[in-house]
Amino acid sequence: MATQWKPLIEKITSELVKSLLVAAWFMFLTFPLMVIRVHPLERTIEWRWMNMIYVGVGSFFLSFIWRYLMERKDGGNSKEEGDTWQKRVGLRIRSDKRISLSGLIAIGIFIFIFPFIFSSYQTQIMITALMYVMLGLGLNIVVGLAGLLDLGYVAFYAVGAYCYALLNHHFGLSFWMALPLSGALAATFGILLGFPVLRLRGDYLAIVTLGFGEIIRLILENWNEFSFGPSGIAGISRPGFFGMELSLQEHTVYLYFIMIMLVVLTVLVVSRLRNSRIGRAWIALREDEVACQAMGIDKTKTKLTAFALGATWAGLVGCIFAAKTTFINPASFTFMESAMILSIVVLGGMGSIVGVILGAFVLILLPEYLRAFSEYRMLAFGAAMVIIMVFRPQGIITGIRQRYEFHRNTQKGKAR
Amino acid sequence: MNKTQPALEVKGLTMDFGGLRALDHIDLEVRQGEIVALIGPNGAGKTTFFNCITGIYEPTKGDMIIHPRGKEPVRLNRLKPNIVTEHGLARTFQNIRLFQKMTVLENVMVARHCRTKSGIAGAIFRTPKTRKEEAEMVEFSYGLLEKVGLAQYVNELAHELPYGAQRRLEIARAMATEPFLLLLDEPAAGMNPKETNELDKLITKLQVEDKLAILLIEHDMKLVMSISNRIYVMDYGSMIAQGTPHEIAENPNVIKAYLGEAFDA
Numbered sequence: 001m002a003t004q005w006k007p008l009i010e011k012i013t014s015e016l017v018k019s020l021l022v023a024a025w026f027m028f029l030t031f032p033l034m035v036i037r038v039h040p041l042e043r044t045i046e047w048r049w050m051n052m053i054y055v056g057v058g059s060f061f062l063s064f065i066w067r068y069l070m071e072r073k074d075g076g077n078s079k080e081e082g083d084t085w086q087k088r089v090g091l092r093i094r095s096d097k098r099i100s101l102s103g104l105i106a107i108g109i110f111i112f113i114f115p116f117i118f119s120s121y122q123t124q125i126m127i128t129a130l131m132y133v134m135l136g137l138g139l140n141i142v143v144g145l146a147g148l149l150d151l152g153y154v155a156f157y158a159v160g161a162y163c164y165a166l167l168n169h170h171f172g173l174s175f176w177m178a179l180p181l182s183g184a185l186a187a188t189f190g191i192l193l194g195f196p197v198l199r200l201r202g203d204y205l206a207i208v209t210l211g212f213g214e215i216i217r218l219i220l221e222n223w224n225e226f227s228f229g230p231s232g233i234a235g236i237s238r239p240g241f242f243g244m245e246l247s248l249q250e251h252t253v254y255l256y257f258i259m260i261m262l263v264v265l266t267v268l269v270v271s272r273l274r275n276s277r278i279g280r281a282w283i284a285l286r287e288d289e290v291a292c293q294a295m296g297i298d299k300t301k302t303k304l305t306a307f308a309l310g311a312t313w314a315g316l317v318g319c320i321f322a323a324k325t326t327f328i329n330p331a332s333f334t335f336m337e338s339a340m341i342l343s344i345v346v347l348g349g350m351g352s353i354v355g356v357i358l359g360a361f362v363l364i365l366l367p368e369y370l371r372a373f374s375e376y377r378m379l380a381f382g383a384a385m386v387i388i389m390v391f392r393p394q395g396i397i398t399g400i401r402q403r404y405e406f407h408r409n410t411q412k413g414k415a416r
Numbered sequence: 417m418n419k420t421q422p423a424l425e426v427k428g429l430t431m432d433f434g435g436l437r438a439l440d441h442i443d444l445e446v447r448q449g450e451i452v453a454l455i456g457p458n459g460a461g462k463t464t465f466f467n468c469i470t471g472i473y474e475p476t477k478g479d480m481i482i483h484p485r486g487k488e489p490v491r492l493n494r495l496k497p498n499i500v501t502e503h504g505l506a507r508t509f510q511n512i513r514l515f516q517k518m519t520v521l522e523n524v525m526v527a528r529h530c531r532t533k534s535g536i537a538g539a540i541f542r543t544p545k546t547r548k549e550e551a552e553m554v555e556f557s558y559g560l561l562e563k564v565g566l567a568q569y570v571n572e573l574a575h576e577l578p579y580g581a582q583r584r585l586e587i588a589r590a591m592a593t594e595p596f597l598l599l600l601d602e603p604a605a606g607m608n609p610k611e612t613n614e615l616d617k618l619i620t621k622l623q624v625e626d627k628l629a630i631l632l633i634e635h636d637m638k639l640v641m642s643i644s645n646r647i648y649v650m651d652y653g654s655m656i657a658q659g660t661p662h663e664i665a666e667n668p669n670v671i672k673a674y675l676g677e678a679f680d681a
Binding site for chain 1: 496498502507509525526530553570571589590
């Protein structure tokens with residue numbers, strides 16, 4: 001018995017020693033900052049030895065936990081188990097109508113009563129999160145399904161927003177008229193961007209799309225006669241509700257339900273596209289461009305539809321953004337936005353709809369609710385991102401492909 | 417079907433990469449329903465030849481013409497790979513190029529792309545036409561998987577399959593484009609004798625049942641000798657011999673290319 005435990009005990013001792021060393025190193029490093037405090041006016045030095053103990057104990061435990069988790073991850077058990085576990089749960093939810101139905105009803109009721117039980121502020125945050133869900137799902141078509149790394153996605157968002165803002169400013173066009181126009185204009189821009197980058201892949205594509213995003217922003221910033229430059233456009237109308245006058249709070253609730261409706265529409269469309277002839281062509285393009293063409297898929301057409309359809313959602317959300325804030329300027333459409341949306345897709349899980357929705361909620365709501373940590377907010381946010389990427393590099397949820405049942409198959413399988 | 421009718425005619429095909437001549441005036445013919453093997457040492461230009469025919473490379477000189485059954489002949493020069501496939505020429509790859517993260521069935525379904533029509537609107541609204549087409553696609557693809565013996569793997573991801581099964585899936589995927597001429601690039605590479613034996617049967621089955629013309633690159637001489645009607649031999653970008661398996665086995669040029677010059681002391 002004793003010999004069996006020996007390697008394990010040795011292992012733990014060595015890990016403990018390593019963690020102790022880490023703790024000692026951190027105590028040394030943070031010594032000048034955490035321990036010594038000089039009061040220049042009183043000309044005294046305060047020695048805060050307690051802080052050193054906190055740092056030591058804290059870093060010791062963190063290091064030990066980190067080592068333990070990394071060990072499990074390297075062993076390969078955690079990932080495999082996690083994946084099959086996820087697959088099992090996913091399949092069970094799909095196959096068992098009772099679970100999926102009751103789950104859907106519960107979520108539906110929660111969504112419906114959300115704006116009435118929570119404050120207007122919470123509803124506003126939720127609207128923002130839902131906007132990013134839509135943006136994420138749109139970019140997911142381009143990046144997650146078709147595998148085209150697009151770093152200038154925010155350009156289409158800006159196109160949609162300015163489309164509504166300008167049409168409303170000059171011609172007094174209503175939100176509902178402008179919404180489809182914004183989507184269509186963004187799709188056109190998607191195709192315009194698509195043409196020059198047809199031959200590009202990977203890093204090169206990323207750089208060109210990044211440039212495209214910046215070009216759109218710079219045009220909006222500098223072409224004063226057209227876009228009113230950095231001062232932006234103010235006084236954009238909110239969405240109308242059959243000509244009724246709504247208070248600000250009612251508008252928020254109204255916009256919330258518009259967003260819910262559009263998100264449901266997006267999920268429906270994207271999930272249908274994903275398992276269609278076009279969707280499979282996108283994924284094939286992502287997996288292997290040469291083989292994809294050799295199997296008779298027109299690369300040009302497939303890439304352009306991906307860019308156009310991805311851009312459409314950004315255009316729609318842009319229109320909503322303009323209606324929500326009633327004021328837009330180019331500062332809302334910086335590269336940071338593109339990076340944020342891309343993070344949502346990567347963190348949530350490329351190609352997975354549920355993953356992207358979760359990713360959007362995590363990335364948009366986390367910084368909001370981390371406000372309690374005030375100045376450490378972005379630090380905690382960054383740490384959360386790093387931890388998710390280290391332990392689930394494939395994203396929170398991995399995309400599950402559609403399964404097919406063949407009864408012929410099972411009969412033959414049994415016969416064999 | 418007349419077995420003397422050509423399926424593929426290649427005349428004077430030349431391919432230069434900068435100053436390097438990878439293919440030097442290659443002539444080759446595959447007749448309808450015939451199995452032809454293309455052999456040669458590594459680096460002889462066999463895969464380059466395939467890439468030229470399938471439109472991945474654009475050859476410097478020469479003509480490539482296919483004769484789809486019951487249709488006008490098509491000149492392949494300057495056609496895009498997907499158009500070549502639409503004309504009825506399908507291929508597999510030397511280093512397996514499956515769509516790794518798609519299921520086995522989906523891999524085959526993707527290859528139905530050029531034989532189906534439904535578009536974006538059809539996908540979004542799930543029109544009866546789209547649903548019918550989708551159902552037919554699933555049925556057709558499943559039939560192909562049964563044929564190559566992969567029916568038990570339908571819902572597995574392609575990269576989870578054993579090696580030999582991946583090779584067979586590549587063949588099924590190529591078959592889904594409904595070709596009349598199939599190019600196989602080293603289909604037996606890395607297979608064990610049992611798998612090679614099964615592959616032999618499968619290729620013969622495709623020839624007999626689907627009336628396919630097959631052009632294959634292969635290093636496994638036992639397989640080549642047993643299934644080919646005719647053999648072409650390449651070395652350093654030139655065609656050095658052609659003939660029946662028996663003729664090739666005795667051709668001094670071929671022996672020289674494979675084993676080197678005889679050394680007389």
